[in-house]
Amino acid sequence: MSKHPAPPSGLSVWLGLKDNVFTQQKTVRFGDASAVNSGRFYSILTVVILLAAWGIASGLGLLQSFYWPSIDATLARLIKLFTEGFRNVAFWDHIGISVFRVLAGVLLGAVIGVPLGLAMGLSSVARGFFDPIVEFMRPIPPLALIPLIILWFGIDETAKIFLLFLASLFIMTIAARSGVNSVKITKVHAAYSLGASRVQILFHVILPNALPEIFTGLRTAMGVCWGTVVAAELVAADKGVGSMIMIAKNFLQTDTVVIGIFVIGLIGYTIELGMRYLERLLIPWQGKG
């Protein structure tokens, strides 16, 4: 069990300019990963320097708006996007539809993938039947399926959600299967000795035991699907952040493209943070078997 340093006190500790008291007591720091602090001051500095460089370059007129927009033009565009939307669709709707597609795809993938993975971990027959499919589909990048899915479903909502469903399905299946494989046999033995039936063992022992790995799968699936949805929207869509930047490109609106890229990054990061938070909240026993 790793010892967590005492809660940081003072601004300089929070900024990472000073080590907290606990770390200060250590004589060996190089090589001790827990002795490396956040270095938050330098993170802030990096962001400030980048923004300042952008601002100065804009002020000096060094930027050609075709390649990279000036900071004030970008801000003006951002305000315009919020107030007027993009191509008759509100800015929030572009973001909302992309997020909705990801959530729908990941959840559908989990709903089918988790039971499938559990079955594959528990039954030779299920493993035998689905192993070729899962192992074959696993290395295929979801983007490679886009042409086929367009042929099947056209470019409507079903097509995108189905693509994301496929992207998350195999991740979730494999996560659930490895969750079953990680169950310690003593726990299962203990449950049988306490009189539990197979069904009870599935729901009260195997499933909770597999939850940490299922959740890691969910987190991975979220990340992969976020990347996939943007790419899919680049190829074929009239709504969504990906389609927004693709259409903006056609109109040489570099500022909208840049804003779109920022938004994609921010949302991807938010999803990751949200999932980590949920993980700590829902699975506090993770890694403590």
Next chain:
Amino acid sequence: MSGIVADKISMVFTLPSGEQVHALNDVNLNVKDGEIISVLGPSGCGKTTLLNIIAGFLKPTSGKIVRENIEVTGPGPDRGMVFQQGALFEWMTVEKNIAFGPKMAGRPAADTKRKVDELLQIVGLQDFGKKPVYQLSGGMQQRVALARCLANDPEVILMDEPLGALDALTREKMQGLVLKLWKETRKTIILITHSVEEALFLGERLIVMAPRPGRILREYELPFADRGLVESPRQIKASPEFVETREEVLSLIWGMEEEIMGSDKEPEPA
């Protein structure tokens, strides 16, 4: 009511490579109802295999386990199990771990609650019922494991080195607890251990096993478990009879270990 009988148990493991390992050879054991016996032996003597067969996790190559004239064919709530460690459900609180057996059997929640509270008292964890088990120390976790097993009211309790992972002091305290539980419940208990002292202190009878193939080498009738109900553990462990038996068993085990591992002595110069 009856204890449990191991009738001519032999176990030959066939490894995937085809190699055969004789884990147990013709083991006969008759544990009387309410008896506490300890099983001791060097590593590889098949004592855990024997326990797993009694628990019903393994099918013996030949022979059978019989309880109340019925042959054991699989695990069941009549034979409770306490493992060395890692068998608690870390996603549940202490209370829920203890209530697991009764809950699976569909007993009324109120009865289970009463039983859990009573057991928490007995094992001295009354203030820890709502805690997740992973926040407890090793010794406390083993108390939970004991309570969880007792909550199911099994006829026989099988213990597979339940105190093996604990530090020496906690271990001695827990031995007292096991003895107390045996006295109060008079369950039939089979205890596997690596510690000679523990085996002597807790067993009314001691089974010493030998390896290759695993078999019963000797049996001792012991007075110490009964005396442990009145005398203090330190007093018993320091008594001449205890020390004498301990040395005798130790040299028996050491003899076997040396046969397996080779002697510790420096080889003679050539």
